[in-house]
Amino acid sequence: MLPSWREYWDLTKPKIVALIVFTALVGMCLAIPGLPTRQQLLAGVLGFIGIWLSASAAAAINQLLDAQIDAKMARTAWRPLVAGKVTPRQVLVFAGVLTVLSMTILVLWVNVITAVLTFASLIGYAVIYTKYLKRATSQNIVIGGLAGATPPLLGWAAITGMQGQWDWAYASLLVLIIFIWTPPHFWALAIFRRADYANADVPMLPVTHGVPHTRKQILVYSVLLAIVALAPVAVGMSGMFYLGGSIVLNAVFLWYAWKIQNPPDEMFNMRMFGYSVVYLMALFAFLLVDHWMLPWL
Numbered sequence: 429m430l431p432s433w434r435e436y437w438d439l440t441k442p443k444i445v446a447l448i449v450f451t452a453l454v455g456m457c458l459a460i461p462g463l464p465t466r467q468q469l470l471a472g473v474l475g476f477i478g479i480w481l482s483a484s485a486a487a488a489i490n491q492l493l494d495a496q497i498d499a500k501m502a503r504t505a506w507r508p509l510v511a512g513k514v515t516p517r518q519v520l521v522f523a524g525v526l527t528v529l530s531m532t533i534l535v536l537w538v539n540v541i542t543a544v545l546t547f548a549s550l551i552g553y554a555v556i557y558t559k560y561l562k563r564a565t566s567q568n569i570v571i572g573g574l575a576g577a578t579p580p581l582l583g584w585a586a587i588t589g590m591q592g593q594w595d596w597a598y599a600s601l602l603v604l605i606i607f608i609w610t611p612p613h614f615w616a617l618a619i620f621r622r623a624d625y626a627n628a629d630v631p632m633l634p635v636t637h638g639v640p641h642t643r644k645q646i647l648v649y650s651v652l653l654a655i656v657a658l659a660p661v662a663v664g665m666s667g668m669f670y671l672g673g674s675i676v677l678n679a680v681f682l683w684y685a686w687k688i689q690n691p692p693d694e695m696f697n698m699r700m701f702g703y704s705v706v707y708l709m710a711l712f713a714f715l716l717v718d719h720w721m722l723p724w725l
Contacts, residue, residue: 435508436522439491440484447709448579449480454712455583455602458665458719459595468587471538475586478534479579482546485526489554492519494562501624523554534586542585549578563629566636569618573610577603580712601659602715606708608653612646612685613704619643619688620697643689646700650685654678657711666718673714677707 456472464472491498491509495516498504508514514522527550534543552575561568580602588595615633618625619642622634634642657674660666684700691697 431508431514431518435513438508439488439514439519439522440526441487441490445480445483445487447705448483448576449476450709451602451606451712452476452479452579452583452586454716455580455599456587457716458580458598458602459584459587464587471586472583474533475538475542475583478530478538478542479546479582479586481526481530481533482550483579485523485530486550486554488519488523488526489550490558492516492523493554493558497628497630500628501621503621503624538586539589541590542582545578545585546582549575549582552578563631566631566633568631569614569633570611573607573614574603576610577606580606598663598665601656601663601665602712604656604659605653605711608649608656609704609708612649612653612681613701613708615642615646616684616688616697616701616704620694620701646688647685650682654682660715666715670714670718673718674711677711677714681707 453472453476456475460468491507494504495509498507498510504510509516509519527547531543531547534540534546553572557568557572557575561572565571581599584590584595584599584602590596590599618632619634619639622632622639625632626635633645657678658671661671661674680703684703688696688700
């Protein structure tokens with residue numbers, strides 16, 4: 429019996445990919461000083477599709493390579509491959525088709541540099557992080573987080589081809605925000621799921637260095653995040669609207685990071701994890717709104 433569309437959809441980790449492609453979309457919009465031309469609009473739509481397909485392929489490969497780990501963890505035991513709803517061969521073919529479609533779209537109708545950067549991100553997450561870093565070091569999520577932080581760069585490249593004088597610098601600031609955000613975001617979840625990771629022999633920080641140390645690292649990265657989040661204002665990418673929103677969002681993030689040092693209950697870790705997702709979406713939404721408001725301020 430062939431898998432249903434739902435099993436294939438679940439292989440793409442749609443909630444995670446939605447956040448990824450949203451930040452890519454913001455990168456596209458910030459790369460355009462005003463209203464997009466017809467050519468930019470077409471490149472943006474096709475670039476969005478190509479990046480989405482690639483991120484979905486990376487998620488499927490991640491599940492293929494992580495099947496043994498996923499089977500030992502309550503959080504992931506339901507996934508289609510672990511549950512026997514799809515076979516490894518079906519997952520591999522599905523991921524391969526998505527990758528080929530993604531690269532074809534990006535090379536033929538967007539630009540080569542976007543295709544190269546997107547493919548590098550796919551390999552970085554799906555292979556280097558999943559197969560090696562995740563199992564090798566407690567800093568896995570810090571080092572491997574770079575691959576997951578690149579979507580704004582990919583979106584920016586889809587529009588500009590990285591030909592502008594400041595394209596790399598501006599797009600890299602957006603990447604830096606996600607890169608610094610990733611450790612406190614994921615470590616909050618890892619604290620809550622530390623027994624799962626220990627059972628699966630995955631050296632996440634709470635397992636190797638303990639929960640108190642992980643909590644301190646969450647606070648350190650949260651402070652860094654609050655500073656880095658001001659960079660778009662410092663370089664003139666964004667204005668007062670973004671600044672105000674960023675201050676509020678980071679104040680709440682810092683409160684969570686402080687409170688998690690001595691949380692009221694175990695579920696507080698998941699509440700911080702949930703807020704961190706809202707934080708990133710809202711922060712990039714503020715960037716987007718501020719970009720369109722700037723000419724009127």
